[in-house]
Amino acid sequence: MTRSDPSGAQTVDRAVAILRLLASAGESGLRLIDLQHASGLSKPTVHRLLSSLLQHGLVEQDPGTRRYRLGMEMAVLGWSVSGARPDLRQLCGPDMQALADETGDTAFLAVRSGYDTVCIERKMGPYPIKAFTVDVGTRRPLGVGAGGIIMIAAMPEDEAELVFESIREPLRAYPNVSEAALRDAVARARTDGYAFSDGLVMTGVRGLAVLVRDARGQPAAALSLSAVQDRIRPERVPALVKALEERKKRIERSLALPPARTATLRLELDS
Structure with missing residues (x-):
């Protein structure tokens, strides 16, 4: 061809x-x-x-x-690729579980696939009421959930507009997500540096997300927290964002190193 x-x-x-x-x-x-x-x-x-x-x-x-x-x-x-690139699930798993344990809520890791996001990992916190808005392997249009919002927010304006155009039809399957609400959430994420989803996936559920970048500074994944509405109140948001940012930095530091150094780094960070 x-x-x-x-x-x-x-x-x-x-x-x-x-x-x-x-x-x-x-x-x-x-x-x-x-x-x-x-x-x-x-x-x-x-x-x-x-x-x-x-x-x-x-x-x-x-x-x-x-x-x-x-x-x-x-x-x-997929297995053929894994040897040349970091295994995000394995690399992020310990920090995701620590994030879930620290906050009590559910941590998610999503990657971009075309005009979709795919959840590749989920870790549960100890809070008894869970917000399982997505399962591992679930594919959704970009923008459905905090992870997708932060991914769009990181794009240049012209690329983001192409995304909005491309997901217009798939979004019809998600009645909680209007294009206007999504555009507003993306604009806020660009200003705040993190994404906030208030009922855009499921009524009564909120989510926060930050962008994880690889060693070249390119978007690699979205790290997010999701919980019932009362768990992500405005006064709690700064502490949750801080927890997300701290874990994000650890993950990005690991992504910047050769695979052989990742395990050693984990020991250094945890000591």
Whole structure:
């Protein structure tokens, strides 16, 4: 395939869209008709893409339900990357648990995938009422939740506008999130340096998030806290943001080091 092959590029774009829809569906998978409706593509086109993805092991089909889901080859490709890049879940896990223990609330780690965020880790604090607004592996449009808000806030204006345009239709599935409310939350996050979500995911639930950057200063993930409304009152926000910032700095310091130094750094920081 060459850059001058628009049809080939379009095929790749469509295949990636199918993979992302399947990723959103999780283990339950999706039917052919579900993929057709969600993608806006014709039935023959979706079937042709699925046939190719099946051949490469990127998609599999349950013989009983006939539903499609991501295949094992997707995991293999992911494992191939992990040796060259830090394992964010493993690297951030100890600080996330410490953050959850310290605040009593639930800590989340999310990364960007196209115009979505994907939750890759969750740690629970001791407070008995949990705010499980998202499970590990859940994919949502950017801006749904504090993590997505801080990611948009970190973008240049033109890139952020492209995001707003691209997620306009997916946001219809989230009645608590209007574009106006999201734009306002992004503007506040740019000013404050952290994101605040007040019921934008679920009524009665609030969230706070900060951006984690890699060694090059590029956005790597969003670290967030979520709790029932009474747990994130205005007078408590500064202390929660401070806790998030402290853990963020530890994580960024680890990301700036070669993998071999990360374990040693952990011992130094905890001593």
